Amino acid sequence: MGMTMTQKILAKHAGLDSVTAGQLIEANLDLVLGNDVTSPVAIKELEKMKVNSVFDKDKIAIVLDHFTPNKDIKSAELCKCSKTFAYKNNITNFFETGEVGIEHALLPEKGLVVAGDAVIGADSHTCTYGALGAFSTGVGSTDMAAGMATGKAWFKIPSAIKFNLIGKPAKWVSGKDVILHIIGLIGVDGALYKSMEFVGEGVKYLSMDDRFAICNMAIEAGGKNGIFPVDEKTIEYIKEHSDKEYEVFEADEDAEYDEVYDIDLSALKPTVAYPHLPENTKTIDEATKDDIKIDQVVIGSCTNGRISDIRIAAKILEGRHVAKGVRTIVIPATQAIYLQAVEEGLVSTFIKAGAAVSTPTCGPCLGGHMGILAKGEKAVATTNRNFVGRMGDVESEIYLASPAVAAASAVLGKLASPDELD
Amino acid sequence: MKAQGIVHKYGDNVDTDVIIPARYLNAPDAEELAKHCMEDIDKDFATRVNKGDIIVATKNFGCGSSREHAPIAIKASGVSCVIAETFARIFYRNAINIGLPIIECKEASLDIDNGDEVEIDFDSGVIVNKTKNHTYQGQAFPEFMQNIIKAEGLINYINNK
Numbered sequence: 001m002g003m004t005m006t007q008k009i010l011a012k013h014a015g016l017d018s019v020t021a022g023q024l025i026e027a028n029l030d031l032v033l034g035n036d037v038t039s040p041v042a043i044k045e046l047e048k049m050k051v052n053s054v055f056d057k058d059k060i061a062i063v064l065d066h067f068t069p070n071k072d073i074k075s076a077e078l079c080k081c082s083k084t085f086a087y088k089n090n091i092t093n094f095f096e097t098g099e100v101g102i103e104h105a106l107l108p109e110k111g112l113v114v115a116g117d118a119v120i121g122a123d124s125h126t127c128t129y130g131a132l133g134a135f136s137t138g139v140g141s142t143d144m145a146a147g148m149a150t151g152k153a154w155f156k157i158p159s160a161i162k163f164n165l166i167g168k169p170a171k172w173v174s175g176k177d178v179i180l181h182i183i184g185l186i187g188v189d190g191a192l193y194k195s196m197e198f199v200g201e202g203v204k205y206l207s208m209d210d211r212f213a214i215c216n217m218a219i220e221a222g223g224k225n226g227i228f229p230v231d232e233k234t235i236e237y238i239k240e241h242s243d244k245e246y247e248v249f250e251a252d253e254d255a256e257y258d259e260v261y262d263i264d265l266s267a268l269k270p271t272v273a274y275p276h277l278p279e280n281t282k283t284i285d286e287a288t289k290d291d292i293k294i295d296q297v298v299i300g301s302c303t304n305g306r307i308s309d310i311r312i313a314a315k316i317l318e319g320r321h322v323a324k325g326v327r328t329i330v331i332p333a334t335q336a337i338y339l340q341a342v343e344e345g346l347v348s349t350f351i352k353a354g355a356a357v358s359t360p361t362c363g364p365c366l367g368g369h370m371g372i373l374a375k376g377e378k379a380v381a382t383t384n385r386n387f388v389g390r391m392g393d394v395e396s397e398i399y400l401a402s403p404a405v406a407a408a409s410a411v412l413g414k415l416a417s418p419d420e421l422d
Numbered sequence: 423m424k425a426q427g428i429v430h431k432y433g434d435n436v437d438t439d440v441i442i443p444a445r446y447l448n449a450p451d452a453e454e455l456a457k458h459c460m461e462d463i464d465k466d467f468a469t470r471v472n473k474g475d476i477i478v479a480t481k482n483f484g485c486g487s488s489r490e491h492a493p494i495a496i497k498a499s500g501v502s503c504v505i506a507e508t509f510a511r512i513f514y515r516n517a518i519n520i521g522l523p524i525i526e527c528k529e530a531s532l533d534i535d536n537g538d539e540v541e542i543d544f545d546s547g548v549i550v551n552k553t554k555n556h557t558y559q560g561q562a563f564p565e566f567m568q569n570i571i572k573a574e575g576l577i578n579y580i581n582n583k
Contacts, residue, residue: 024566037447041490044450048577067448074448124488124512140490140516142576150580154566188435189482193511222482224511277435366444366487385486387439389462 484513
């Protein structure tokens with residue numbers, strides 16, 4: 001029986017010729033990731049283990065991105081704990097304020113993940129790197145600790161759902177709209193324990209930033225990982241960012257899938273997820289009829305803080321001003337993206353439009369800092385979760401959308417389509 | 423290995439943000455986290471819960487963030503087991519890795535009500551609802567996972583190997 005792309009990568013990392021869904025394996029890891037929230041818990045677990053060192057100082061990344069720049073004393077202590085550990089163990093890839101970016105934008109940009117890698121990260125959105133043709137998945141702090149000590153993790157080989165992408169997306173339709181549409185279709189547990197494999201001729205119309213956004217939210221459908229085949233765009237991206245050797249895996253033609261969905265990209269419309277689940281989707285033409293007045297817009301996060309996201313938001317805000325009463329917060333995901341936004345004049349555009357521009361941080365996405373919502377407030381955000389209380393008070397509301405919809409909403413003061421602007 | 427206690431019942435898609443809101447993640451001490459367990463979905467849970475109590479929910483329990491603080495908060499609050507129709511995969515892993523017993527059983531997750539007294543046998547996967555006098559067959563763990571739970575988590579399991 002043939003194997004899926006994910007199964008092939010896992011088989012290789014377990015030193016096996018073949019694997020089948022449901023099989024328990026132990027895989028060798030190419031990278032183990034943690035952040036300021038999850039690393040301290042992992043470090044405490046690691047201290048209980050009978051080991052004196054990490055498995056490979058070059059294959060661990062500690063990225064202090066969640067509650068940073070340190071939002072309070074307790075958060076500062078978490079960062080200090082992570083930093084002390086990183087320095088003690090000579091961790092090569094340790095990033096703090098000034099160098100740090102949001103982990104899932106930063107690691108590909110730094111060339112730390114390439115096609116064919118197997119990666120675990122103590123952050124659920126670690127599934128992002130599937131865009132590069134890698135197997136990557138989120139785990140907890142104990143798995144991170146075991147991974148740092150042994151360079152291995154146990155996995156149950158997942159079955160898969162195939163998403164056959166067809167056609168070219170229309171104007172304003174981005175990777176975010178594709179994944180919100182898919183989550184709306186299959187539900188927040190539609191891919192539970194499974195791989196989401198995105199294939200088809202439509203893939204060539206998706207930029208790397210689109211693919212990162214799509215794989216990033218595989219977890220919001222319950223997926224173990226999301227993954228794209230490696231094509232010219234992937235190779236170009238990897239060569240531009242990394243010296244690491246990569247390996248291209250392809251699903252076998254006779255690979256078995258639990259389900260196959262055809263997704264016609266040309267028929268998709270900008271899509272919004274209503275509170276309080278990412279599966280509560282509506283197309284923008286339906287959503288605008290609800291006339292939802294908003295208090296805040298957030299453009300950023302590991303889903304949508306990349307340069308193409310920042311550019312499209314700036315294009316919409318150029319020569320316009322955000323509506324009175326709408327706090328608009330733009331957060332480029334890494335320092336390199338921030339610098340690019342400065343050099344391209346995008347930051348000037350945002351400031352002239354009345355938006356705040358922040359140093360890279362996960363901040364508001366998880367209700368950490370830099371844009372918390374009060375009771376009854378509503379936000380349009382390019383982030384990835386709209387759970388109860390995610391961005392602040394339990395009675396606040398989050399509408400998940402693309403950067404284009406978020407920027408248009410900021411201008412019009414309500415959940416809006418970019419087509420509504422003159 | 424068995425667990426027995428009174429049930430706290432919830433619905434679908436209980437996410438880790440409501441199990442332990444991010445505003446408390448800056449202090450990862452287990453006892454501290456337990457004080458705020460389930461706060462955004464069930465405000466008085468931390469004061470109501472007793473040692474040995476059981477959480478029962480329906481689909482996709484523990485979805486969202488990978489924060490291990492979620493199963494840590496549940497375990498530290500005294501909960502002896504979580505029963506659900508399905509668990510989100512990272513939560514499932516994390517619960518096993520820290521030694522919080524969990525069990526998947528659709529029938530039990532639908533039939534058990536808030537306040538019922540329930541007993542679980544982890545070796546056989548049998549769940550007994552003492553209040554209703556009903557019995558359900560849950561999914562027993564594979565041996566590999568039972569060994570991790572018996573060692574009270576992955577770290578002890580690796581240390582013992």
